[in-house]
Amino acid sequence: MSYQEPIYDVAKLGHAELLTPKFDESLRFFTEVYGLDVVATEGDSAYLRAWGDHDLTSLKLTASHQAGLGHVGWRAMSPQALERRVAALEAYGIQGRWIDGDVGHGKAYRFTGIGGHEMELYFESEKYRAPEGKQAYLPNQPQKYHGRGVAVERIDHINLLTRDVVEMRTFAAETLGFKLREHLIPGGQGEEVGAWMSLMNKAHDLAITKEPAAGASGRLHHLAYYASTREEVLRAAEIFMENDVFIEFGPAKHSRTQGFFLYVYEPGGNRIEVFAGGFHIFEPDWEPVTWGTEVKGRSTAWGLECPPSFHEHATPLL
């Protein structure tokens, strides 16, 4: 029987490292406005977490001369799965290196993905153990809900730019086991400009979109955390408004993923999303949805048009 079985060797988006040229302002944004907590600081970096993250940290914020992605960390399902995926990466021609780990996780295989983004794959991860005063009332919740700022719940997904979407999504599928859920080919033919991929039941853990700038590599479109409800996204808009955060796009409903979204720029320039809802995929034989048009109601479900900046702004700035 020749049915191709899906691979479940990578469990989730574990963390991302964002670079910022305005470290103090970015840190204030992520803590006071976005609602993350700092769990550690080391060198030029702060390590942050959302109240609903079960791991110790999901965001590493690092001072740098420019904004952008430091790296993105994917957590493997098991030590064995980690070995299998490293073998697959190397078979694909990727040559990475093992590092000892970082705050929150153990040894990791660090490599540059197709598209030019620094990535790492690891299994050993430190669970968050809430100290006195931060313990949640419910023992299945890692930390007390604090309600501060937007109070996003947990890390959700990342969107990376690349010159060749098909090449990068093929790499992600073949080495890490990402499943293609939806992709966009404007006009229904020609170049694919977006792909939405996931590891398990979410509609996407990784979005890949077309890099508009020739010569650019490894750029970040946005990093998204999850808000528990659509109402929390509306509340986020209110909080961003009151805190003079630039709202680029939303709140509105995505066509792809069906998520309810809101995009802002953090002070360092990185685009940050608050994301809620989104459909789930339970079908092992999901047929990727091909989006062929960008007519009304296809870019966003209810017809809101994308601002041009959404296709142009990325970090690092060029």
Next chain:
Amino acid sequence: MSYQEPIYDVAKLGHAELLTPKFDESLRFFTEVYGLDVVATEGDSAYLRAWGDHDLTSLKLTASHQAGLGHVGWRAMSPQALERRVAALEAYGIQGRWIDGDVGHGKAYRFTGIGGHEMELYFESEKYRAPEGKQAYLPNQPQKYHGRGVAVERIDHINLLTRDVVEMRTFAAETLGFKLREHLIPGGQGEEVGAWMSLMNKAHDLAITKEPAAGASGRLHHLAYYASTREEVLRAAEIFMENDVFIEFGPAKHSRTQGFFLYVYEPGGNRIEVFAGGFHIFEPDWEPVTWGTEVKGRSTAWGLECPPSFHEHATPLL
């Protein structure tokens, strides 16, 4: 390396068959009030679906002399996974039989689970293809959102009663690969009375709770469909109120799963839930949460007490 890898051979709760002694009234409830659509009728059964189910049907409603569970269908990840799980069942001492299939799915391995519930495992499943007039605006949505009645989105989970919770959850783990997420041992010692298990990222696909009646077997506690938001659950309460449906419990927030719930009895007597939210589990090494107490705020998050009927009513009635 001795790390036990998780098994992902079963993808999801595919469908359930409910028995009802009041077929016409039950059918009216599920269509007009709960908001499902009929896709087929055959013999004494109607096959229904929610607008967000990607498979053809998720509920088989069958006329019978009494209420209860007909059977529950689990969809395997692949043909190979189906074979592996059948082998595991048989190695566990379960002797089932292959059936040719039913409306919506192909050949299935039918067996009686520990706990006395009829179950089936299958891979081939018919995707829903919406006819003209029911096609959704968004191509990643299987059917138009109609907004009729409660308009639940998709099948979510099932709760089954058994005399020995540990025995049944061990069986579910070892044969089908269910992961134990949370369990309840009142007072922190003694008999386990509840277990919440899932296949992939949900907090539960299957709940197992202690059968209170000696000698009873194979009974149903409840079947749940997913509502897209908490507000939809509140709207459901309004619709049940206006349609004289008995509301047993909720809307409120569960402690286990953190879902926002509402329980009613359909006219045939089966308990039906509308469920929204719930936390998701992305950790491959999730440590099951042991709930040891039933003090305030532990049975439900915000302190609402369970009505006694919730621990007593099940179908078939005794």
Next chain:
Amino acid sequence: MSYQEPIYDVAKLGHAELLTPKFDESLRFFTEVYGLDVVATEGDSAYLRAWGDHDLTSLKLTASHQAGLGHVGWRAMSPQALERRVAALEAYGIQGRWIDGDVGHGKAYRFTGIGGHEMELYFESEKYRAPEGKQAYLPNQPQKYHGRGVAVERIDHINLLTRDVVEMRTFAAETLGFKLREHLIPGGQGEEVGAWMSLMNKAHDLAITKEPAAGASGRLHHLAYYASTREEVLRAAEIFMENDVFIEFGPAKHSRTQGFFLYVYEPGGNRIEVFAGGFHIFEPDWEPVTWGTEVKGRSTAWGLECPPSFHEHATPLL
């Protein structure tokens, strides 16, 4: 003591009459999609109501050669208040006439307001008495919540265009007792282009905006019904999307009134709003808020820009 006491002689926006060149399609929109019920038909008109309207009818839909406003009906507080307001109108130089009434209300003083809109003022109004099958579970609710389509709750406000906003709002204040709540003078000086006025606690029952077309008179910008929650507005967007209704603007949050809005065109061409929230005014000495700018975040709270059509489209079309 010379404190000017507020006048409470007009209670509410009672009803509006909309004209449509596509009567059947408009009627289908208002019943199946917007969620109103027909209570009577007479001649070229249908009389409709929302489930939460306490009066018999709030919308008269009339077949006509073009779209637009037929008339708007304001309900007086008492027979005495009606007499006082008619006297005030006549003292202001308005010469109307008494009509015997219409479906849903008794004798009315019909006149043409400053701005050229047909208006009527009346006191006697027929309460809705729900027939068997439409009676609400709660006796303080006039009709069962049916959940059909958008299922708007009740009539809310109307926005009328006029060439001279100050002239029309002065007329509304001096004759009918409308209170000025907010007004808009772009750049902080020069011509006033918008005024929001209310009768009691709402932020507005009547909005007056600048007519862009020279020579036009008596045109309608939009009619709005109230949705119970912001989530109902989001649900409305979903329903409009699925029913191919053109969404012009929203869902988003207004700066003025702070309401959560969604604008569509009904098939006849009239702009229709679904409105939720909005702040309430309990202060008898409210100081009108002067909006002087149209910078980001001022046209809508979270920065969404007005589409040009919002300033141009009105009915009748020119």
Next chain:
Amino acid sequence: MSYQEPIYDVAKLGHAELLTPKFDESLRFFTEVYGLDVVATEGDSAYLRAWGDHDLTSLKLTASHQAGLGHVGWRAMSPQALERRVAALEAYGIQGRWIDGDVGHGKAYRFTGIGGHEMELYFESEKYRAPEGKQAYLPNQPQKYHGRGVAVERIDHINLLTRDVVEMRTFAAETLGFKLREHLIPGGQGEEVGAWMSLMNKAHDLAITKEPAAGASGRLHHLAYYASTREEVLRAAEIFMENDVFIEFGPAKHSRTQGFFLYVYEPGGNRIEVFAGGFHIFEPDWEPVTWGTEVKGRSTAWGLECPPSFHEHATPLL
């Protein structure tokens, strides 16, 4: 013509004074958990406000040997209306006295209402002018939305206990112009045990319920602030849970007023509500709704039963 015109001489519930034997803990509750801000402290009292209150202060919290109501302040429509209402009170046999005012308002007529509650009536009220850093983005909002704790929006209503409900509501109607909206006579005959009255468009500003204890006088059932949405009430439950605040009842939907409610006890013992929604009354000839039964679904809309404490607990404790 003998139609009785409604009186609009009292505009709103302006403020309440609560007494607490645990001042510091109560103050922490009202600021950190409930989300009010302190605007002044004087003697044994702190003066607080919600972010959406247009007046300077809506709550005076005063240290005392026991919990309970200090007084309730009603704001008149105008100086003339104040004089008329004082005359009506005195004609009714109430003998009050003028005081010079307090933080937030000018001279007031202080009196003891039927039922034994201290009340005051005043017109001059200080508007809140937000200092730098607290100014809202929208100029029609008195203060920045801070999102801290429950972040209630504004004062809403108060519920007072009395031995004779009809006597007290008659007094409220005849002297202050409260309109009877709904009342409760269990079994449809016999003693009236509850009355819901309002001044303008709200379903209630004042609820009057039967004092269960013989000899008790002037007791408080609860004070309520408004939350902007039902979702904010659910969020409040989460915040109360995480902060170990005792949740007595809710979240659920009231039958009377149709509001979405949540009751807790603040540390001093006073019952505090978070209230959202509620229907509005625009009809000048509203017929009071008589509730005759307390069967399922009548005490609360969706069937949740009142805990016994809800009929027994009041402050001061006996």
